[in-house]
Amino acid sequence: MRTFAAMADESYRDPQLAALYDPLDPDRGDLDAYVRIAADESARAVLDIGCGTGVLALRLAGRGIDVTGLDPAKASLDVARAKPGADKVRWIHGDASALPPLRVDLVTMTANVAQAIVDPATWRTTLRAAFAALRPGGLLVFETRDPARRAWEEWNRAASYGETEVAGLGTVTSWYELLDVSLPLVTFRGICVIGVDGRVLTSESTLRFRERAEVERELAAHGFTLEDVRDAPDRPGKEFVFLARHP
Numbered sequence: 095m096r097t098f099a100a101m102a103d104e105s106y107r108d109p110q111l112a113a114l115y116d117p118l119d120p121d122r123g124d125l126d127a128y129v130r131i132a133a134d135e136s137a138r139a140v141l142d143i144g145c146g147t148g149v150l151a152l153r154l155a156g157r158g159i160d161v162t163g164l165d166p167a168k169a170s171l172d173v174a175r176a177k178p179g180a181d182k183v184r185w186i187h188g189d190a191s192a193l194p195p196l197r198v199d200l201v202t203m204t205a206n207v208a209q210a211i212v213d214p215a216t217w218r219t220t221l222r223a224a225f226a227a228l229r230p231g232g233l234l235v236f237e238t239r240d241p242a243r244r245a246w247e248e249w250n251r252a253a254s255y256g257e258t259e260v261a262g263l264g265t266v267t268s269w270y271e272l273l274d275v276s277l278p279l280v281t282f283r284g285i286c287v288i289g290v291d292g293r294v295l296t297s298e299s300t301l302r303f304r305e306r307a308e309v310e311r312e313l314a315a316h317g318f319t320l321e322d323v324r325d326a327p328d329r330p331g332k333e334f335v336f337l338a339r340h341p
Contacts, residue, residue: 110295112169114286115147117260118268124328125150127335128202131235132159137199141227143190143220144207148174148183155182162186162196189216190223197229203236209301212279217302221316228340234318237326237335241303245332246272246280264289278303306334313338 132140132154142151145163147170155161162184165171171185186192201224211217224234239245248254255269267287274281279300286295306323313320318338326333 107167107169108295108297109169109172111284111286111297112147112167112173114260114266114295115170115173116149118256118258118266118286122149124326125153125204127327128204128235129153129157131233131337132157132200135200135233139196139198140200140202141193141196141198141224143201143203143224144205144210145174145185146170146205148177148180148185150202150204151183152177152179155179160198162193162198164188164190164193190220193223193227196227198227199229199232201228201232201234203234205237206301208236208238209303210299212300212302218312218316221312221318225317225340230340232340233321234313234338234340235335237333238304238309239301239333240331241277241305243332246275246282249280249282262290273298278305309334309336317341 128150137159139160140154140162142154142161142163145151145165146167148163151161151163151174156179161182163171163174164186166187166189168187171187174180174183175185211220228234249270249272251269251271255267258266258268260266266289268285270282270284272280272282279302281298281300283296283298287293288295310320313336317340319341320336321339322337324335324337325331326335
């Protein structure tokens with residue numbers, strides 16, 4: 095299971111929490127599948143919606159791909175911009191409505207990005223923006239949890255508690271607490287305790303759990319041709335990974 099760092103959306107607008115994202119979730123093996131897809135597509139230009147601290151964007155840019163990273167959380171983008179190789183990525187602060195004209199081969203939304211877009215109108219705007227950015231034949235790839243697997247049942251201290259040594263901060267303990275399940279929306283609180291001084295950082299986030307059929311209808315309504323629905327390699331049977339083609 096991914097750690098606390100991958101479980102939040104609003105959290106990483108806070109500079110203190112944004113700085114903890116990578117240390118608390120150092121193993122981003124979940125991104126390997128996206129890197130392989132970019133290679134399979136021979137992608138020369140990629141738009142990473144919800145790029146966060148830039149882990150995928152920088153991996154792709156390091157392969158010589160022209161990458162645009164978009165995120166509404168300035169604190170996360172500040173972390174991304176401070177990393178080696180960040181000058182190879184075009185970073186944009188905002189949601190999909192802030193995108194300039196683009197022509198890319200691949201659009202990605204990794205981890206919680208699709209689910210963190212809880213407002214239906216904003217979700218539709220995002221799909222329209224992805225379609226507009228893709229060249230004909232280009233591919234949109236994103237993941238979302240299968241509601242039937244009820245992932246939120248493990249969003250409690252007992253199941254999610256972890257301790258991580260972070261340079262300059264000592265032992266950081268982290269976990270999350272479930273606050274509300276009003277499907278399709280699930281709200282939870284993330285908690286971090288900083289060992290060196292006992293600071294407690296908290297944030298509340300909401301994710302939208304969309305049924306597979308709902309996502310397929312939305313993709314078709316926005317002009318996409320559904321090419322495949324796969325398992326997430328790091329969480330088989332728990333997520334849908336959608337691959338939708340711009341005709």
